[in-house]
């Protein structure tokens with residue numbers, strides 16, 4: 001229910017169910033992402049985080065419940081229409097063309113095949129490495145730099161909401177630091193970010209709000225600060241699976 005003085009969240013999932021084949025994966029997900037800032041989706045392996053992002057994008061079809069984005073019911077829309085409504089998705093397997101240069105990767109993601117120079121400058125402000133390797137094949141870049149190309153591709157056209165799945169997976173700590181700096185810059189723009197992560201240290205200072213999933217449902221939602229300062233709550237909600245990623 002909406003509070004009269006509180007703006008509607010940019011994204012709301014209400015009682016969302018998703019079946020994959022015979023498996024009932026999402027079992028009534030309730031999730032609200034307020035406009036602006038960075039929300040985090042945490043949870044053990046297999047909790048349903050990736051399935052939630054894919055269901056938002058229409059890559060899996062919700063079998064029940066509703067998904068509202070920016071005042072519109074998007075539950076039954078096809079993926080291209082959901083993207084056009086203003087949601088970008090960076091999947092876990094970085095969406096990068098290895099044989100193409102960084103510039104060509106971005107060019108392919110631009111709607112009219114044209115790169116807006118001021119937009120490119122804005123993006124390279126977050127990811128200076130992209131400027132440096134602008135004309136290099138993306139396949140030659142490090143894992144972290146490829147992740148930056150994947151995120152840059154997602155935001156080459158202005159988007160209202162950016163969904164990013166585990167950007168730090170498999171990255172060296174130094175690269176994670178530069179990715180964190182980039183997210184810090186990005187979250188101060190008017191793009192709302194929903195970040196799936198296993199690396200609690202990466203998101204504990206970055207996140208404004210946190211949602212924790214378990215067994216296909218959101219079992220906790222609140223300010224990140226509350227969770228970050230409460231060791232007992234972390235242990236209860238996140239168990240050992242996250243500690244092993246720190």
Ligand SMILES: Nc1ncnc2c1ncn2[C@@H]1O[C@H](COP(=O)(O)OP(=O)(O)OP(=O)(O)O)[C@@H](O)[C@H]1O
Nearest residue numbers: 020023025043044045046047048049050051052198
């Ligand atoms: N294509 C699929 N076919 C069958 N089951 C699937 C498929 N994709 C995911 N699942 C199952 O759905 C459940 C949720 O998976 P999901 O990838 O959403 O979890 P996750 O929280 O993102 O986990 P991780 O952190 O390990 O990526 C898991 O039990 C997984 O085995």
